[in-house]
Amino acid sequence: MPIYLIRHTSTILPKTFCYGQLDVELQKPYFMQFETILQQLPKDINTLYSSPLSRCKKLADYIVEKNKIEKLYFDDRLKELNFGSWEGKEWDNISPPELNRWMENFVKISTPNGESFTDLYNRSIAFLESIKSTTNTVIITHAGVIRSMLCYVNKKPLANAFNFSCNFGEVIVI
Numbered sequence: 001m002p003i004y005l006i007r008h009t010s011t012i013l014p015k016t017f018c019y020g021q022l023d024v025e026l027q028k029p030y031f032m033q034f035e036t037i038l039q040q041l042p043k044d045i046n047t048l049y050s051s052p053l054s055r056c057k058k059l060a061d062y063i064v065e066k067n068k069i070e071k072l073y074f075d076d077r078l079k080e081l082n083f084g085s086w087e088g089k090e091w092d093n094i095s096p097p098e099l100n101r102w103m104e105n106f107v108k109i110s111t112p113n114g115e116s117f118t119d120l121y122n123r124s125i126a127f128l129e130s131i132k133s134t135t136n137t138v139i140i141t142h143a144g145v146i147r148s149m150l151c152y153v154n155k156k157p158l159a160n161a162f163n164f165s166c167n168f169g170e171v172i173v174i
Contacts, residue, residue, distance in 0.1 A: 002173055003131070004041055004138045005146045008055040009033045009169045018094065020080040020114070020144070022087040026055050033169045034062045040171040042136045047071040049131075050140040051078035060140050077127035080142035084114025107158045117158055121148040128152065146172060 010027040013019055037059065045067050050060035052074040064072050086094050102109050110116040124145045131137060147161040153174050156163070166172070 001135055001137065002042075003128075004136070005149060005172045005174060006037060006059065006138065006140045007143055007146055007166050007168055007170050008051075008053075008059055008140065009037075011055055016090050016092065018083050018086045018089050018091055020083040020087060020142075021053065022083075023054050026058060030058070031062070034059055037169055037171060038063060038066055041067075041138060043067065044136055045069050045138050046135045047073070047131075048138045048140070049073050049075055049078060049127075051080070051142060051145070052076060053079060053142075056140045056142070063138065063140075075127055077123040078139065078141040078145055081111075081117065081120045081144040082114040083111045085112040086114065117144070117148070117161065120144050121151070121158055124148045125152050149174065 008026070009030050010033075011019070011024040012027050013024050041063070045063070048060055048063060048069050048071065050056045050072070056078070057074065060072060060074075063069065091099070098112065102111055107117045110119065125148065128149055143166040144161075146166045147164050148158070150156070150164045150172070151158050151161050
């Protein structure tokens with residue numbers, strides 16, 4: 001069964017900010033990007049799943065409206081990594097010892113009051129394995145979730161997750 005993984009489009013926050021589960025608005029105008037994404041999808045989408053964060057929800061609502069999809073589900077397991085106390089901070093304003101400790105082993109070490117990449121992987125894969133659809137499933141989510149799923153399907157270690165490309169608005173078929 002083909003599964004279309006889509007990363008949301010660009011947000012208003014620059015790359016200098018840390019955000020995962022912080023609900024961040026999309027960079028406008030985004031409807032042209034939405035159309036480009038839509039053109040890469042089959043017309044007969046069976047089921048669409050999305051992270052409930054607004055940067056994914058807006059794209060999900062657009063695709064549902066344009067393709068007349070009847071099955072749209074929002075699932076918390078599709079949210080980005082929970083950065084906990086770091087959410088909304090500039091990377092340069094995060095304590096260097098804390099940041100370095102996490103960056104040296106992001107797979108196993110949780111951010112303060114947040115989660116590790118292994119935590120994200122476990123919930124992402126639990127979601128992926130729960131999918132019952134047999135044709136043309138679309139998942140709108142975030143880079144961390146997509147990379148964890150790509151590690152799973154390609155049998156790669158989580159430490160190699162950043163070897164997978166995952167640009168804003170990118171559609172990846174697994």
